[in-house]
Amino acid sequence: MKKHDQDFMKRQNRLTVFEIIKNQHPISRASIAKQTGMSPTTVSRIVGELTEQGYLLNSDQVSAGLGRKSTLLGMVNASVLSVGVDLDRSLMSIGIVDLQGKLVCGSKYPRIPDESPETTLIRISEAIEQLMQQQEIDRTRIVGIGVGLPGIVNNEEGIVVFSVQLGWKNVKLAERLKELNGFDIAVDNELKVRALAEHLKGAAFGSRRTALLGFGHGVGSAIILEGEIYRGVMNSAGEIGHTTVDPSGMMCDCGKAGCLQTYINISSLLSEANRIRPIGTIEELFEAKRAGEHWAIHLIDRALMYMAITINNVVCMYNPDSVILSGELVDKFPDIHDEVEKIYLSRFLWEPLRDSFTFHRSMLNERGVMIGSGLLSQNRFFALE
Incomplete structure (x- = not known):
């Protein structure tokens, strides 16, 4: 067990050093040691291994004040x-x-x-x-x-x-x-x-507690806590689309009635739209809304209302510092972000948490x-x- 723990710590230390260099290069060994609390010897050993394997390179030496010069480390991205x-x-x-x-x-x-x-x-x-x-x-x-x-x-x-x-x-x-x-x-x-991509390279860079919500063919969320994906026992944490909002509501694909996603996801919206007239795509439904057709306005406004309710529920549960709106609906119709923020969140967000987080749209979108x-x-x- 002790050897297993030591091996685990070595792997974690290696990954920590590597991530710091990836995100902050060029950077010195001394700066890495200071940030991580690792000994200079440990940092030098890890850097030596990564350099030998071709992942890092040493850039020109620079003066570090009045003391000795430090060699800065960079990445070989390719x-x-x-x-x-x-x-x-x-x-x-x-x-x-x-x-x-x-x-x-x-x-x-x-x-x-x-x-x-x-x-x-x-x-x-x-x-x-x-x-x-x-x-x-x-x-x-x-x-x-x-x-x-x-x-x-x-x-x-x-x-x-x-x-x-x-x-x-x-x-x-x-x-x-x-x-x-x-x-x-x-x-x-x-x-x-x-969520991991947005945390490392997108809208939530620098966030310590990120909640990402996805609205498209399904509805779900993901949480990043202190840089780690929050998973739960079965890696199913965040499956908020299958929380029950109306036990007498519409049937969900999962076989349960009244799931949250039946009020928001694309297939449910199209299914309801086709009760009025033939609608083949989500783009056609939004076109009907823009044309002023009241039934289409009702369907989409109701979906945006439930999006705001979902955001409120996630914020109340996890108290994040960043909330990101993502998914096919948001990628295809960027105005959804502004409508939810300016119209619906003011009605459904719990007042004490109103200014506790920043609200973003996905920066990476379909990528x-x-x-x-x-x-x-x-x-x-x-x-x-």
């Missing part, structure tokens, strides 16, 4: 790449991410909603190989693949426990995808990796899950190495 996959009901987005969380390249692929897990994973594997060939990416620089998808995921074993949107249950995604392409695979819930999945894969690689 030394490590990872693949980020955003897997959704009708679309797969695949990108290659560098050490700074920059999307080097990416592509989108349509997906049939009832496509089998095996077919989807084969297509993902083939698309990754094709992307690497097209962009002339050295395969040896890829340290792993991260996959973000809707639903409950056993992130430690890479198993999709249950996904309503994909129609998957107990799918051993990591095991099968590794068999297909040989890379190490990290799998997680899409909102958790999106967020790809970037977050890629960064998750990199974090696992550096922690386990």
Whole structure:
């Protein structure tokens, strides 16, 4: 047990040093030691390992006041790449991410909603190989693949426990995808990796307690506490879309009546709209609202009201310093952010918490899950190495 704890601490120290250099380079060893409380010897050992493996470089020496000169450390951004996959009901987005969380390249692929897990994973594997060939990416620089998808995921074993949107249950995604392409695979819930990306590279950079809410084909949230994803026992923390708001309400895809997401998500909005007249896409519904059709105005205004109620509930539960609005509805219709903030939050936000957080829209938008999945894969690689 003692050796296990020591190995864990070594991995955590390595990851901590690496993250500091990633976010603050150029930086000296002395500054890292001061920030972390590690001994100069420990920092030098970790830096030596990372430099020898080609991840870091020493820049020119600079004067540190009247004392001795310090060698500043920098990153070799292209030394490590990872693949980020955003897997959704009708679309797969695949990108290659560098050490700074920059999307080097990416592509989108349509997906049939009832496509089998095996077919989807084969297509993902083939698309990754094709992307690497097209962009002339050295395969040896890829340290792993991260996959973000809707639903409950056993992130430690890479198993999709249950996904309503994909129609998957107990799918051993990591095991099968590794068999297909040989890379190490990290799998997680899409909102958790999106929140990680916004925390490290987006709207919540510098936040200590971030709540990200996603509104699209589903409704959910993710919490980042002191830089770590809050997971719960089953990695299902944040599944607020399946909280019950009306036991006599509409049936949800999950088989339960009155779930919160039935008042907000895209499929429910389209289903109700089609009771009035044929509406094929969410864009058509918003066009009907802009044309002044009262039924469309009612449906969308009700959805925005429930968004505000969701924000209030999450703020009351977790007391975050940053709240981020994200998801397909917000990406496609950016005005939603302002309407929720200026009209609905004033009605539904608990008064004592009104000024306790900053309210953002997603900075990374549709790239967020790809970037977050890629960064998750990199974090696992550096922690386990």
